[in-house]
Amino acid sequence: MNISYRKLRWAVGVATVTCVVAACGSSGGSSPAASSSSSPSLVVDTYFQLKTVDPSREFEGTGQMVDKALYDTLITFKGADTTTLIPDLATSWSLSPDAKTLTLTLAKGRVFSDGSPVTSADVVFTLDRVAGIEGNPSFLMAGVTASAPNPSTVVLTSKTPNPQLPYILTSPSLGILNEKVVKAHGGTTTQKDAAETYLNSQSAGSGPYVLSSLNVSSQVKLVANPKYNGPEKPTYGTVIIQNVQPPTQKINVQRGDAQLALDLTGNQVQGIGGNLQVSAGPSGVIIFLLLNQSPAISKLTSNADFDTAVKDAINYPALLPLAGAGTQPATGVIPTIFTGSLPAGQGLAYNLAGAKKALAASGLAGKSVTLNYPSDNSPSGVNMNTIAQAVQSQLQAIGVKVSLAPQPTATELENYRDGKEQIGLWDWSPDYPDAADYLNFGPGALVGLRANWTPAKAPQVTQLATAASAAGASDRAAAYQAFQKAMNATGPFIPLFQPANHLVVAASVTNAVYNALWTVDLAALGAKK
Amino acid sequence: MRRSSRHQPGTAAPSREDAAAPAGLPPVGAGEVIATAAVPTDGAKVRSSHPLARYLRRRLGVSVLLLIGVTLVTFLLTNLVPSNPAVANLGQQAGSDPKVVAAFNAKYGLNRPLPVQYVIYLKNLLHGDLGTSLLTHQPVLSDLGTAIPATMELALGAIVLSTLIGVSFGVFSAIRRGRAVDQGLRVISLIGISVPTFWLALLSYYIFYYKLNIAPGSGRLSPTMTPPPHVTGLYTVDALLAGQWSTFADAAAHLMLPTLVLTAYTVGLLTRFTRSAILEVLDQDFVRAARAKGLPSRIVLRRYVLRAALVPILTLIGLAFGSLLSGTVLVESVFAWPGIGAYAYQAASHLDLPGIMGVGLFVGIVFLAVNFIVDLLYGVIDPRVRVS
Numbered sequence: 001m002n003i004s005y006r007k008l009r010w011a012v013g014v015a016t017v018t019c020v021v022a023a024c025g026s027s028g029g030s031s032p033a034a035s036s037s038s039s040p041s042l043v044v045d046t047y048f049q050l051k052t053v054d055p056s057r058e059f060e061g062t063g064q065m066v067d068k069a070l071y072d073t074l075i076t077f078k079g080a081d082t083t084t085l086i087p088d089l090a091t092s093w094s095l096s097p098d099a100k101t102l103t104l105t106l107a108k109g110r111v112f113s114d115g116s117p118v119t120s121a122d123v124v125f126t127l128d129r130v131a132g133i134e135g136n137p138s139f140l141m142a143g144v145t146a147s148a149p150n151p152s153t154v155v156l157t158s159k160t161p162n163p164q165l166p167y168i169l170t171s172p173s174l175g176i177l178n179e180k181v182v183k184a185h186g187g188t189t190t191q192k193d194a195a196e197t198y199l200n201s202q203s204a205g206s207g208p209y210v211l212s213s214l215n216v217s218s219q220v221k222l223v224a225n226p227k228y229n230g231p232e233k234p235t236y237g238t239v240i241i242q243n244v245q246p247p248t249q250k251i252n253v254q255r256g257d258a259q260l261a262l263d264l265t266g267n268q269v270q271g272i273g274g275n276l277q278v279s280a281g282p283s284g285v286i287i288f289l290l291l292n293q294s295p296a297i298s299k300l301t302s303n304a305d306f307d308t309a310v311k312d313a314i315n316y317p318a319l320l321p322l323a324g325a326g327t328q329p330a331t332g333v334i335p336t337i338f339t340g341s342l343p344a345g346q347g348l349a350y351n352l353a354g355a356k357k358a359l360a361a362s363g364l365a366g367k368s369v370t371l372n373y374p375s376d377n378s379p380s381g382v383n384m385n386t387i388a389q390a391v392q393s394q395l396q397a398i399g400v401k402v403s404l405a406p407q408p409t410a411t412e413l414e415n416y417r418d419g420k421e422q423i424g425l426w427d428w429s430p431d432y433p434d435a436a437d438y439l440n441f442g443p444g445a446l447v448g449l450r451a452n453w454t455p456a457k458a459p460q461v462t463q464l465a466t467a468a469s470a471a472g473a474s475d476r477a478a479a480y481q482a483f484q485k486a487m488n489a490t491g492p493f494i495p496l497f498q499p500a501n502h503l504v505v506a507a508s509v510t511n512a513v514y515n516a517l518w519t520v521d522l523a524a525l526g527a528k529k
Numbered sequence: 530m531r532r533s534s535r536h537q538p539g540t541a542a543p544s545r546e547d548a549a550a551p552a553g554l555p556p557v558g559a560g561e562v563i564a565t566a567a568v569p570t571d572g573a574k575v576r577s578s579h580p581l582a583r584y585l586r587r588r589l590g591v592s593v594l595l596l597i598g599v600t601l602v603t604f605l606l607t608n609l610v611p612s613n614p615a616v617a618n619l620g621q622q623a624g625s626d627p628k629v630v631a632a633f634n635a636k637y638g639l640n641r642p643l644p645v646q647y648v649i650y651l652k653n654l655l656h657g658d659l660g661t662s663l664l665t666h667q668p669v670l671s672d673l674g675t676a677i678p679a680t681m682e683l684a685l686g687a688i689v690l691s692t693l694i695g696v697s698f699g700v701f702s703a704i705r706r707g708r709a710v711d712q713g714l715r716v717i718s719l720i721g722i723s724v725p726t727f728w729l730a731l732l733s734y735y736i737f738y739y740k741l742n743i744a745p746g747s748g749r750l751s752p753t754m755t756p757p758p759h760v761t762g763l764y765t766v767d768a769l770l771a772g773q774w775s776t777f778a779d780a781a782a783h784l785m786l787p788t789l790v791l792t793a794y795t796v797g798l799l800t801r802f803t804r805s806a807i808l809e810v811l812d813q814d815f816v817r818a819a820r821a822k823g824l825p826s827r828i829v830l831r832r833y834v835l836r837a838a839l840v841p842i843l844t845l846i847g848l849a850f851g852s853l854l855s856g857t858v859l860v861e862s863v864f865a866w867p868g869i870g871a872y873a874y875q876a877a878s879h880l881d882l883p884g885i886m887g888v889g890l891f892v893g894i895v896f897l898a899v900n901f902i903v904d905l906l907y908g909v910i911d912p913r914v915r916v917s
Contacts, residue, residue, distance in 0.1 A: 043752045051618075052666050059620045134632035139622040191632050196666060215675070216665045217875065218748070218867035240752040244865040247731060248747050251739045257746040376878060410610070410617040410880045417616060417624065431622060446625055 039224070039237030040527050042509070044520070045252050046262040048243040050216045054199040055175040056129050059136035061519060064172045066220055066241065068518035071175020071205035072230060074104055074123065074154075075166055079524070080281055080513040082433035083339050085166055088230070089118055089176055089206065090154070099161035099472075106152045112178040112206045113225045120148035125179040125189065127156070132189040137173035140432065161470050164436035171432050172518055178204040208234045208523035218243050222522070234523040246381070250504070259506040262519055265381030266325030266500055275507040280326045283380040283501035284335050284433075284516030287323070287387065289314075289494040290416075290424035294452035298422040300369045300400075304490070305362035310423075311348050311494055312355035313398045314391065319497055322390055323382045326500025332484030333428070333441045335498050337516055340435030340468075340480030347495065348488055355398045368401035372415060373425035375406030380427075380499035387496070388425050419450045433517055435480040439465050441493055442483070451492040461486045581908075588904070592897045596890065600654070603889035604647050607882050614639060617880040618663050637663060637883075650886070659890070660883030664875055669887035672872060677891065678762025679749060680861070680868035682780075684853035686788040691795035692846055698796065699803020699842075700835065706808060714800060721797025727859035730790045734863060737786055744786045745779070747865035754779050787864045791857055795849050802845050806838040813837070839910050847903035855892040 049061040055071050058064070074090040090104040110118045124146040131141035143159040156165060168174070177187075181204040186194030198204075203211040208230065209222040222239040244252060249261040250268055253276065269278050291301040291310065300306050320327045331347035334340055359365050371392065373384050385406060392402040402423070407415075415421050428447070431437050440446040442465035443458040455462040464483040471479035487493060503520065505512040510526035614637070615630045623629040634640040638649060653660060659669035702714040737744035749764055750756060757767035757776050764780035810816060811834060819829045858870035869888060876884030 041753055051664060059623070134626075134629045136620045136623045136629075138629060139626060191636075200666070215867070216667070217672075217676075217872065218865075219752075238753070242748060242752055242865065243867070244747055245862050248734065248863055248865055251735060252746050255739050255742070255746065257752070408878060410878060411612045413624075414612045414616050428621075431620075440622075446622065 040235070041238035041240065042236040042260070042522075042525065043258045044239065044241045044260040044262065044522070045244040045249040045258040046241060046519075047245055047249075048217065050220070050243075052196060052200055052216070053203070053211065053214060053220070054196040055173050055177065055205075056126065056133060056137065057135040057196055059173055062220075062241070064518045065520055065522065066211075066222070067172040067175050068207075069209040069222055069234075069239070069522040070203040070207045070211055071172065071177070072110070072118075072207050073170055073172065073175050074106075075169045077170055077433070077515065077517070079511075079521075080515055082284075082337055082516055085170070089123070090169075093166060095163065095166065099163040099165075099470075100158045102156040102158075102162075102165050104154045104156070106154065108152070109229065110206055111227055111229055112181070113203065113210045113227050114178065114181060115227050116178065116180065118176060118206050119151045120154045121151070122179045123154045123176055124148045125182070126177045127174065128189040129177070129182075129187065129193065130174060132191070133193045134191055137171065140168050140171055140174060163471075163473065163476065164432065164434040167434040167436075168432040170517065175205055175207065178206075206230065208232055209239065212238075232521075232523045235526045236522070239522050253504050253506065256506065259509050260512060260520065261504040263381065264502050264504050266327065266502060268381075269502045269504060270325060272504060277505045277507060277509075277512070279503040279505060279513055280500050281514040282328050282335060282337055282498045282516075283514075284337055284430050285379050285499055286330055286333055286335055286428050287379065287382060287496045287499065288330070288333065288426060288428065289391065289496060290421060290426065290447075290451045291492040291494070292419065292422050292424075292451050293454075293457055293492050294419065297420060297452065298369060300362075300364050300367055301422055301492070303362050303364060305358050306364050307492065309355045309358035309362060309398060310395065310400070311488075312351040312358060313395055313400070314348070314494060314496070315350045315394050316348065316496065317350070318394075319387065319390055322386050323497055323499050324380075326502065327382075328498045328500065330495035330498050332481075332488060333493060333495050334435050334438045334480060334484060335430070335516075338430070338433060338435055340438075340477045340484075342481055342484050342488075346485070352398070359398055359400065365399045366401070368403060369422050370405050371402050371423040371425060372405045372407065372412060372421040374409035374412045377409045377427070379429070380501055382427075382499045384425060391425065416450055419452045421450075424450070430516060435476065436469060438480075439469055439483075441487065441491070447493075453492050458490060461491060588901060592901070595897060596893055597651075599889055599893035600651065600886060601647070603886045604650065604882075607880070607885050608643055610880065612880060614663055614880045614882055637661065639882075650883075654890075659887045662876070662881050662884045662887075664879045664881040664884055669883045672884065673869070673887050673891060675762060676867060676869045676872040678764075679866060680854060680857065680870065682749075682763050682765065682784055683787055683791060683857065683860075683866065683868065684850060686784055687791035687795060687853055688846065688850045690788065690792045691799055691849070694792070695796040695799025696803050696842065698800040700807055700830075702800065702804045703807035703811065704830070711804075715804075718797040718800035718804075721793050722801070723797075724793070725859075726790060726794055726857075727863055729793060730787070730860045730863035733786055733790055745782045747863075749780060749783055749866065750776070751779050751783075787860050787866060790860055791853060795853070798849060799842070799845065803838070803842050806841050807834060810834045810837045836910065840907055843906055843910065844903055847899045851896045851899040854895045 046062055050063050051060055052058050053063055053066050053070065055067045058067055072089045074088060075085050075093065076088040077084065078086050087107070089107055089110060091107045093102060093104040095102050106118065106120060106123070112118060127141055127146040131138055131144070144162065144165065145157050147155050147157070149155060158165060182195045182199070185198035200214050206228070208225055208228050210225045212221040212223045214220050220241040224234050224237050246263045246265070246268060249258065250264055250272070252258040253261040254272065254274060272278065291307050292298050293302050295302040316329055320329065328336065329344070329347055331342035331344060371388055373388050375385055377384055388404050388406065392404055395402050416424055416426060442448050443453050443462045444455040461483070464486050468476070468479040468483045501514045503512055503514050508528050510528055511524055512520060515521060615633045616624050619629060619633060631640070638646060650660065657670065659673070661667065662669050662672055665672055698714050698718065702711045705711045738746060745751060754776060757764060757771045757773050760767050760770050765777055765784065768777035768780055816829060816833050819833050855869065857868070858874050860866070861868045861870040869891065872884065873888040876888060
């Protein structure tokens with residue numbers, strides 16, 4: 001048998017040599033990310049939420065960050081702040097007293113990446129295109145028409161009072177496009193628009209970066225726009241954004257191959273140490289429970305006493321650590337980072353005795369109810385399974401049986417949107433940074449109807465919602481607070497908490513702060529000398 | 530068609546010592562070939578072509594039917610999901626606006642009745658059009674064109690390595706049956722099979738990249754590298770064709786860790802299977818006779834034992850290759866590898882109907898092709914198949 005062994009040893013030997021060669025090849029192949037070019041390059045790891053970078057069609061997390069870098073908007077925010085408006089392509093704006101007309105004056109001399117000037121015609125074309133192509137962000141321009149009385153003035157007219165319009169204009173989905181270029185590549189302001197393919201290969205904006213390459217499932221590469229003449233000249237000549245799962249992100253940023261990791265949870269960030277900075281902030285996401293008000297869906301959740309019992313039975317502080325480090329209590333449906341949110345301590349509170357009393361009053365003790373939630377969804381790293389189980393055991397403590405009904409998001413969304421869930425566990429991210437977005441939770445509104453909550457069932461809250469939407473600048477905060485207090489008392493929603501967002505940043509990168517709208521302003525990042 | 534027994538050795542067979550094809554009987558699968566080829570020709574001139582050619586034609590015809598079946602099944606299954614693509618793909622606000630939903634459905638042809646959608650799909654398929662992905666807004670064909678080569682690079686490396694190592698280990702283990710080496714290799718192969726791949730992937734990434742820094746980071750290339758000009762889509766091959774040596778080295782380095790992780794599992798499988806196949810043959814009379822004749826053990830092992838045991842081993846290699854190609858979701862996700870597994874997962878979780886059907890079709894083609902090639906190789910290895 002000697003010879004056969006020799007043969008075998010040979011075969012095993014080949015395999016071993018292959019492995020060793022492989023390992024050697026590896027050590028030779030790795031190279032630090034920021035070494036070659038004269039202006040430094042930056043690698044950002046994130047788990048992609050990306051379908052397109054055509055701003056007028058894009059409304060996903062990663063797309064917002066990319067389009068913020070490629071396209072200037074008329075108005076914007078600086079850093080983490082989402083309350084103070086800052087000029088961008090528009091230097092000044094004024095809202096008419098009835099809040100129906102917004103007049104904006106464009107900055108002088110700003111140019112697109114092909115060198116042509118940004119005019120009011122480009123703005124009108126862009127906003128008309130957003131509304132006309134019936135895409136994901138079209139609702140931002142609902143009821144708004146744009147006109148350009150002269151090359152440097154844009155007038156936006158709303159059908160109904162629209163005091164939130166300046167805030168809506170900060171959305172990267174409303175980034176201004178170069179009309180001539182987009183039209184030359186099939187762009188129109190109707191559903192026939194065919195410019196998306198072009199805009200996914202090249203950008204046509206006035207932003208600090210231009211698109212170098214895009215693969216929506218693996219990598220986006222941006223290079224500095226040489227023609228950029230705005231206020232925010234980028235430090236990094238090249239930015240590479242790659243699609244990486246959170247556990248791998250952590251290792252990449254620790255090793256230094258990535259300079260920014262965007263999706264690590266509070267627990268993953270703990271003890272990350274080394275040469276890394278962690279920038280944490282409330283995410284702008286609200287996690288809430290929905291209690292269906294239709295007796296046809298549930299006899300329990302449509303009972304006011306039962307709903308009070310559930311609100312009192314939830315041990316809110318106990319949920320915070322389950323959602324990860326840095327999670328903050330929710331005071332109402334409006335996150336604390338926006339004007340109009342309720343101050344700390346004014347939210348719903350845990351009250352076991354009250355819960356038992358309310359449940360007894362409802363006469364529904366011992367009955368069972370179903371809790372539906374998207375099991376594959378983890379907004380800001382929150383594991384919805386964990387939260388659902390915690391809610392289940394907390395309600396069990398007062399004698400309510402909860403059966404959990406987890407489903408994939410793609411399936412459960414339809415039940416939620418059709419108002420078929422008895423109790424639902426969901427998240428809401430801001431569409432635009434203004435309290436007005438949360439009127440969606442009101443009676444008869446988008447999310448309100450998912451709980452079958454009609455204006456007839458809550459005339460008082462309906463009145464408060466109407467008052468809030470029409471309030472002038474000085475009364476807005478108080479009006480939205482009153483709306484939320486009434487919601488907390490009698491509404492079908494239970495705001496549970498606001499998860500935190502953590503940016504993990506290499507020591508070499510400065511000025512990295514989390515923004516609830518576009519996550520990170522890539523052009524604002526600096527390099528330590 | 531006696532296909533079922535040959536289709537699951539990957540799952541059922543390795544768990545049993547006696548699972549290998551009994552060498553005294555015609556190997557399973559070969560029976561099918563014999564049955565087909567043995568149809569009496571009756572002197573009919575039209576059908577008098579070579580039996581092999583006739584067999585090939587028939588296999589091809591069945592394959593086409595099976596592929597149509599694959600499209601039908603994926604289409605039906607995706608449409609049975611109690612949800613609709615517009616809800617899954619549009620935002621909260623847009624999905625509640627009937628105008629936007631109508632525009633979405635019209636754009637992707639979802640507003641037509643299901644049978645019409647299916648017929649249109651088949652018609653487009655004949656023109657090489659797999660539709661437009663709802664998720665990437667790109668033609669599915671071009672999506673697959675980048676995802677398939679990415680996985681192909683991993684699968685090819687993994688299958689070559691694991692065949693070399695697994696078959697060697699299996700043979701070694703069998704001829705040293707019961708001794709320490711055998712026991713050791715059996716434990717190793719058991720570990721290879723039972724350790725969860727994603728855990729092994731994360732662990733090896735942590736150790737070899739983060740701790741030891743002898744492996745490169747995630748992805749197919751270092752972030753600052755530009756992919757080579759697209760020819761085959763395999764970065765290593767394309768880089769060589771373009772003469773970009775540094776890109777080649779980088780791509781090869783990035784391949785190694787995920788390839789080795791995938792190899793670990795397949796090696797375990799192949800070792801166990803090869804061992805039992807060889808053991809089965811070692812006890813046969815013809816092996817004893819060969820030894821009694823005084824043939825050198827080298828000849829006995831190569832010409833008698835290995836050759837007889839090769840048919841079932843080949844089947845398993847084929848199936849393992851098929852499953853490597855058709856998606857290694859977890860390993861791809863740990864190494865941020867934009868392959869077919871990652872694509873399939875994303876398509877499924879977003880109800881991207883054209884994407885799911887594209888992947889289904891590809892997986893169908895892979896398994897049909899692999900089985901077909903394995904069947905052809907039977908003829909090369911086993912003279913009984915050839916002669917009949």
